[in-house]
Amino acid sequence: MKVIETKELFKTYTETEVEVKAVNGISLSFTEGEFAAIVGPSGCGKTTLLNLLGGLDKPTSGSIIIDGKDISSLSSRQMIDFRMNNIGFVFQAYNLIPVLTAKENAEFIMNLQKKPKAEREARISELFKAIGIEGKENIRPSRLSGGQQQRVAVARALASKPKFILADEPTANLDSKATTELLDIMRKLNEEENITFIFATHDQRVIDRAKRIINLDDGIVVKDETEVV
Amino acid sequence: MAWRNIWRNKLRSSVVIMAVTIGLFGGLAATGIMKGMVVDMVKNTLETQVSNIQIHNKDFMANKEVNFLMKNTSEIISKIKTDPVVAAVSERTKSFGMASTASKGIGVIINGVEPENEKKVTQLFNKIEEENGTYFTSDKKNRIIISENLAKKLNVKLKSKIVITFQDYEGNLTGASFKVEGIYNTHNSMFDEQNVFVKKTDLDRLLNMPENTSHEIAVLLNDFQDTPETVERIKKAVPNYLVEGWYDIDPYLKLTSSLITYMLFIFMSIIMLALGFAIVNTMLMVILERTKELGMIMAIGMNRFKVFKMIMFETSMLAVVGGIVGIVVSILFTWHFGNVGIDISEVAQGFESLGYSSVMHPVLELIDYIEVIIMVIITGIIASIFPTIRALKMKPAEAVRD
Numbered sequence A: 001m002k003v004i005e006t007k008e009l010f011k012t013y014t015e016t017e018v019e020v021k022a023v024n025g026i027s028l029s030f031t032e033g034e035f036a037a038i039v040g041p042s043g044c045g046k047t048t049l050l051n052l053l054g055g056l057d058k059p060t061s062g063s064i065i066i067d068g069k070d071i072s073s074l075s076s077r078q079m080i081d082f083r084m085n086n087i088g089f090v091f092q093a094y095n096l097i098p099v100l101t102a103k104e105n106a107e108f109i110m111n112l113q114k115k116p117k118a119e120r121e122a123r124i125s126e127l128f129k130a131i132g133i134e135g136k137e138n139i140r141p142s143r144l145s146g147g148q149q150q151r152v153a154v155a156r157a158l159a160s161k162p163k164f165i166l167a168d169e170p171t172a173n174l175d176s177k178a179t180t181e182l183l184d185i186m187r188k189l190n191e192e193e194n195i196t197f198i199f200a201t202h203d204q205r206v207i208d209r210a211k212r213i214i215n216l217d218d219g220i221v222v223k224d225e226t227e228v229v
Numbered sequence B: 001m002a003w004r005n006i007w008r009n010k011l012r013s014s015v016v017i018m019a020v021t022i023g024l025f026g027g028l029a030a031t032g033i034m035k036g037m038v039v040d041m042v043k044n045t046l047e048t049q050v051s052n053i054q055i056h057n058k059d060f061m062a063n064k065e066v067n068f069l070m071k072n073t074s075e076i077i078s079k080i081k082t083d084p085v086v087a088a089v090s091e092r093t094k095s096f097g098m099a100s101t102a103s104k105g106i107g108v109i110i111n112g113v114e115p116e117n118e119k120k121v122t123q124l125f126n127k128i129e130e131e132n133g134t135y136f137t138s139d140k141k142n143r144i145i146i147s148e149n150l151a152k153k154l155n156v157k158l159k160s161k162i163v164i165t166f167q168d169y170e171g172n173l174t175g176a177s178f179k180v181e182g183i184y185n186t187h188n189s190m191f192d193e194q195n196v197f198v199k200k201t202d203l204d205r206l207l208n209m210p211e212n213t214s215h216e217i218a219v220l221l222n223d224f225q226d227t228p229e230t231v232e233r234i235k236k237a238v239p240n241y242l243v244e245g246w247y248d249i250d251p252y253l254k255l256t257s258s259l260i261t262y263m264l265f266i267f268m269s270i271i272m273l274a275l276g277f278a279i280v281n282t283m284l285m286v287i288l289e290r291t292k293e294l295g296m297i298m299a300i301g302m303n304r305f306k307v308f309k310m311i312m313f314e315t316s317m318l319a320v321v322g323g324i325v326g327i328v329v330s331i332l333f334t335w336h337f338g339n340v341g342i343d344i345s346e347v348a349q350g351f352e353s354l355g356y357s358s359v360m361h362p363v364l365e366l367i368d369y370i371e372v373i374i375m376v377i378i379t380g381i382i383a384s385i386f387p388t389i390r391a392l393k394m395k396p397a398e399a400v401r402d
C-alpha cells in the first residue's frame, strides 16, 4: 500500500541571487513498511525533499499525495493538523523541549491531540520499553545523552501512530555506539510493527542498514535501489 | 509549559519581574503618599475651617464689608437643620481689622462664633493643646483665641491683652481689648496667621450688628460626599443668598484632590511604558534564542494559535507576577504607614505652611489598585503582541534547518 507519492515535484528557491533548483522534478513513491534512505552529497536537496514530503514547505510545482490526498491543496492551518495526525518527525538536533521531562516530551503530540491520560500513559510506557529508556521518564533532556534524546524523539514521533516517519540526519550528532543502538531500535520497530521510516542522510551506517537507497544529485533521483531479500 | 519556560532563565525572568515589582511599588507608594497628604490636607482644612457648605450674602464675598450681612438667620438655620444629611450648623459674624499690642499690629480676620454650635461644625477647639488654654469656657466678655504663630508675632501669652480695631456697622472706627483665652495651631500657617476667634455676642455688640443677622453660615454634613446634592437643596430653600460647597469656597482644595487622581494615572502610565519596553525586549530575546525549538514545535503539529497563546501567556505572566508582588508590597506599605504615618518634619519644615501635615499617611483606595491592575494587564497584553507576532512569522521549514 502506498503511503506517500510525489509527482513531478519541483522546488526552486528564488530569493537568492542565483535561482536554486533544490528539487528538480522528482517522482517517487513509498509503500507501507519501507526503511528508505535518501542519500547524496551535501546540497543535493535531501532536506528540501524531506521538508516537502512532511508538508513543512510548499513545492513550486508538482504534487504530493499522502493516503490518496494531495497535500498541496491544504491550507497552512490544515497542514499543521495534518502533520500532527499523520507524520512523525525526527530532526538532527533541537528535537526536544528542554523544560519538559522525557515522558512529557514523548506525549507532547498525544497531548495536542487531546488523547486521554490513560491511553497516553499506556502508549508511552510501551514505547519507552521498546526503545530501551525505561526509568528516564521524569528526566529533563539536558540530563539525557544524545542517543537517549534521539530515542525520546523517536518515541514522540511514534506515539501518535503516524503513517510514516521522516528523519533528517537523525544520527549526525551521535557517536557510533548510540548510532547503532538507535538504528537497531528503528529497524526493529520497522520489522515488528511495520512502521515506515524515510531518512535523509549521508551517514554510511544508516545507508548500510537501509532497505532502500535513493541517490539524489542536483535535485534529481540518480539511482533508486531496493535491497532484495 | 509556558510557566516552566518563564523559569528557564531564572535570572533574566527574575530581573524583569523585579523591575515590574519595583516599578509598581515605586509608583504606588509615591502616589499613595501624595494622595495621603492631599486627603489629610483636605480633611484638615474642611474640619478646621471650611466645613462642607457655607452661605453668605453675595456682596460679602466680593467686598468684605460688615454691611453685607444675612438677615433672619435663625429661620434659615432651622430650615437647613430639617435636612437629614445635615449634621450641624453654625453662624458667624466676620470682620476685618487690626490686632495690636504695645509693640506691633497685624491685620486679621475676626471670626465671631457661637462656641457650642461651632464646636459641632469645626474642630478648632481640638487644636488647642492643654497647656495653651481653653475654647470659650469662660462666660466673661471679650475673650479671644489666637494661633501660636500670631501669638509669637505679637509677642503675647495666655491671658495677655490684645487690642482689636475695626470698622463697625455704621462705618465708625472702633476697638476693644480682648484677653487671650486659648492658643491654637492647625498646622496651616497661612490660616493661623490670619484668623482670630471671638464670641459672636461680643463681636455683634461691638459692631452694632442688627438682631438676628450674621455674615456666614457654615454647614457640616454627616458625609462630605453628599455636598453637591445638598448645596442644590439648600439653594432652593435659601434663594436670596449665595450657597457654596467646599470645592467652590476653596477651589485649590478641589484642584489638588482631582489632580492627584490624574497623577496616579500619569505616573503609572509612564512606569508601565518603561516596563512594557523591558518586557518586549526580554521576550524578543527569548524568542530569538528559541527559534529552533519553536520551529520544531510547529513542525510536529502545534498550531499557531497555541504557540500564540503560549508566548502571550509567558509574556503577560512576567507582567502579572511582578504586578501581583508589587501590588501586595504596596498594600502592605500603605496599610502599615497609613496607620503609623511617616514623619518628615525633620526634612520638610516649610511643609506645614502649605496646609500639609508633616506626618504623612499614605492612602490608596481599592479603585486605585483596580486601575493599576487593569494597566498591568493591558501592558502585559500589549507587550506580548510584538514577541508573539515575531514568533508566528517563523517558518518551521527554515527554523528546523541546521
Ligand SMILES: Nc1ncnc2c1ncn2[C@@H]1O[C@H](COP(=O)(O)OP(=O)(O)OP(=O)(O)O)[C@@H](O)[C@H]1O
Binding pocket: A013, A014, A015, A016, A020, A021, A022, A040, A041, A042, A043, A044, A045, A046, A047, A048, A049, A202, B398
Ligand atoms: N531557504 C533557502 N533559500 C535558498 N536556497 C536554499 C534554501 N534552503 C536550501 N537552499 C539551497 O537548496 C539546495 C539544497 O539544499 P538542502 O538543504 O536540501 O541540501 P541537503 O542535501 O539537505 O544538504 P546537506 O547534506 O548539507 O544537509 C542547496 O543548494 C541550498 O543552498
Ligand SMILES: [Mg+2]
Binding pocket: A046, A047, A048
Ligand atoms: Mg540537509
